[in-house]
Amino acid sequence: MIEKIADYLKQKKLLNRLKLQDDFTVTFLAQGEYNQNFLISDGQRKYVFRLNYGSQLQLTNQISYEYQALEWLEKSQRTPKVYYVDDQRQDFSQGLLIMAFLEGEPLDYRKDLLTAADIFSDIHQLAIDTTAEKYFVTEKENILAARIEECQVLLNPVFKSSVITERAKHLLATALEENKKxxxxxxxxxxQKLWSVNNTEVNSHNFIIGEKGYLIDWEKPVISHPVQDISQFLASTTTLWRSNLKLTLTEKQEFLTRYLMRTSFDPAAFFKALQIYHPYLMLRALSWSAMAYDNYLTGDKALKNQEIFEKVSQYLEPEFLAKALREDVLKDE
Known part of the structure; x- marks a missing residue:
């Protein structure tokens, strides 16, 4: 794959376009559930070469959606600048894009919470214009129903699974019915009519913290209430995902105070939105985990990640699952 990427850059005459020297290198960078990322560097300039393997939004042209999202979000100065997209799938079986490589480290919840609040506020305050309305999937009229529909799709194979316990199935089915009501x-x-572009995948490793803070991995942004990102950011399933910790109530309050101060969103209304939305977020996170667990054991995935499999296995343990489905994000455990 590394040789193929290098050849592609030369054949498409992208070295001049990206101002890369001839002695550039390509190295593997990271892999998620739906994307592989490679680092292109000549020692002076660095880019990410991103290959897409699927769409969580069930889009027919996933890579173009991500490219358009990054173009629109560039004015926030909190996302990677994007340079190139190829959605033809002639040279690669996957759609691909090239974007800036951002120097820094993943977010540290213990020291970077206020920086995260600033990143969210700069993105969530971008006004939804006609271009955004054209580009993005919207959940303006169905933020709650969209989660129910999503969870039903995720849980369909789970309820039929031979590897998911009956206890886990019962807990998920009960939570689904409660949320429907x-x-x-x-x-x-x-x-409220408070709408913004949400990233919807805000775990610690989708932040880059350096001289400035950034939010990366924009494969499934939607127009929604900003509580969607904030609820997910604070959720135990998110903080445990890559950092294996839970935020204290004090930490959550400090983060929310900073975010609400910078956005000027009404605190009382935002807290109410958070209380309403959080059960739907938790059900979605745990439904996805159950689906992924079943798929790892019974499916034929193009990309597999052992760390992710171990985490979703943890989330399906009955005690954890029952507690997570009852989580109140604005209270200490």
Whole structure:
């Protein structure tokens, strides 16, 4: 793959376009569930070469969606600058894009919470214009129903699975029915009309913290209430994902205070939105984990990550699952 990428850059005459020297290198960078990333460098300039293997939004042209999102988000100065996209799948079986490589480290919850609040506030305050309305999937009218629909799709193979315990199936099915009963709370979001572009995948390793802080991995952004990102950021399933820790109530309060101060969003209304939305977020996170667990053991995935498999296995332990589905993000455990 490394040789293929190097040849592709030369054949497409991208060295001049990217101002790369002839002695550039290509090295493996990172792999997730749906993407592989490679580092292109000539010692002076660095880029990420990203190959896409699937769409969580069930899009027919996933890589172009991500490219357009990054173009629109560039004005926030909190996302990677994007330079090139190829969605033809002629040279590679996957769609691909090239974006800036950002220097820094993953977010450290213990010292970078205020920086995260600043990143979110700069992104969430971008006004939704006609271009955004055209580009992005929107959940303006169905933020809660969208989670229910998503969870039903995720849980369909789970409820039929031979490797998921009956206890886990029961807990997930019960939570799904409870959330269905409360979908009428969508009215609250309709009245607020507080919409922004949300990343929807805000674990610590999707942040780059250096001289400045950035949010990366924009494969499934949507127009939604900003509580979607904030709820996920604070959730135990997110903080445990790559950092294996839970935020204290004090840490959550400090983060929210900074975020609400910078955005000027009404605190009382935002806290209510957080209370309403969080059960849907937790159900979605745990439904995805159950789906992934089943798929790892019974499916034929193009990309596999042992660390992810171990984490979703932990999330399906009955005690953890039951507690997580009842999580109140604004209270200490």
């Amino acid at each position: 409360n979908v009428h709370q969508q009215d609250f979001f309709d009245q």
